[in-house]
Amino acid sequence: MMSSPSVVTRALYRSVVLAASIAAWPAWAAEIEAATPPVVTEPVASSAQPPAADAALTTASIAPSANLPADELAAPKAADDAPKPTVASADRIEILDECLDIDACIDRYLWALYERAPKLDKIKETERRIVTVKRKGRMVKVTRSFTRLVDNDFTWKDPKAAERVGLSMKDYVIGGMDRSFKLKLFHTLHAAEAAGLAPGITSAFRDDYRQEIASGLKAATNRSYHGGSLRGGYGHGLAADIVSVNGATRAQRWVATEQLWKWVDANGKSFGVGRPYLDRDPPHVGPVDGQEYAKHRAPAVKVAAAETKKHKRIAARPEHHAAKRAKAVRASALASRRTG
Template sequence: MRAYSAGTGDTISFWSALAGAVGCGGLMLFVALPLAVSSPFPTPKDRVWIVEHARPVALAPMGTETEEAIEAEADLEADESGPEGGNGSPADILSWEPTFSLASLSMVDADPGVTGSLGGAAAVEADGAEGAATLAPAAPAKVRRGEAPDEIDDYLWEAYLRTPTKKDGSGDFTWKDPAAAKRMNMSLKDYVIRGMDRDFRETLYHMGKALDADGLRWSILSAFRDDFRQRLASGFKASVGNSLHGGSRRTGGYGHGRAIDITIEHGSGDASEVWRWIDRNGARFAIARPMPGYDPAHIQARSNWKQIAETLRAKRSRYAGATPRD
């Protein structure tokens, strides 16, 4: 009996020792060894951890210069290349916004009659990856000289100047359009007004006249914006190049903008009166307000804007006793 018990104890001790050895070996093989040879830093192929010169921007309050959170645009323009806000990737959510050094500038400082004039504006500077660097001016835009200024451009320019200080929930951005116009070596009027598509200007003209007739002194907060100007925009916005205001990829750039931010002349009432009017009557002019919650000031061309513009142009020309221009 004692011999049997001793043998059983020896067997248990053997298997216990073997199990312990196997366990220790597995721990070394699958835990300690990978830890010993691994890097304490995440792998570079996973860009989630990389800190770039971009910062997340929270949704701005209603009435801000937000812009194009564009699931709504897909419904209005199903035949377009895609939603303006992109596919929801981090690049679309993160807005790169350089730090600028600018003297205080109001609209009255900008001389619309002199190409590139910015009054007392200081030079625009941006913090680059290697320190502060002056942004080189872009090549002068090709203004369509054959299309002489007319009553439409003059009227829209007057509507733009009705609100000389451009301000929203993100702050005062009066200086941004003049800075972009100077970079393109253009007058402010040529930049903000003639940067919009000719057909879109036609529809805006007729819509604006109807607003005026109803006693609503509307005004333009922001009209054409090139890619440089889009970088300056604040809030949740379309990625650079994808803005309907005139993004190079989305519309083709200068002369093709088909969106504006609209408000009411200061002291003439509440901007929501203009926005509600557009909700009721915008379809007559092929103009829609797709984001009343996120960006109530943003209006844009509807899918049938070219056809409506031709109809309105023919009507205007008929009243003027002239034939439509080519």
């Protein structure tokens, strides 16, 4: 049985955490909250855990279909204004302690970050045209390839993949990830949210079919760490793509997203999450103790070790040649004595 002072202390702490979260929301979020005030009840000592996790897990998110004025959207920080590192704090432990179902609360939080992230990207599109060029003094027609960047809206891909296997969107996108990775990702993105970086998830679990219809830079259909069949399939997804939703325009969101990635590089390892590919696939994150991270970030260490071995071999060559020459001299002297 929890004592009354302990209950009051925990209730006050949750109020402070919730108040700090509300203060960090944009003006439009505060107006929405004001329109539907929460019901507040007196804390009662009980063996059951109070359902305060919902409030603590609420993010400063927006519905993807909401049309908001540009001046009400948060502008990103300057590119050179690096966010302050965020360390593990008691509020994350408080959330997990007071959640009746930890897995459900984590899934709900990650789903909120997925819902608020725009599913837009730029992809390379190749077009073949017949053009006239001059060759050896004559004008001839040849076929040339031209590549351009075009907008790509992949909002339809996850719903189509979820419908194909008969799952809800939330169960497909979030439920398909590995449980331990979801916990690490929750801690990382919750800390990034507290740092004001407004993280969003553009892609989480992807099965072979979803990987097949993906565009741009991607792994083979069954080899994706997002959940390809070769990696274990559903329930074993070990990757997610993250961006920042700060900013009214794509250019502003890009600046904010680069800040988020730099923050993950600086702080993610303390939560067990890192970016395996860096600039080659910057949104992609996975567990630092996983096979993918070790495979793509460890080669630098292997190269350094190989260079060290190479230098040792080069240094050993003069000694080897000197030994061979001494042996040849001894053999020549012995042969001279025998013939003399």
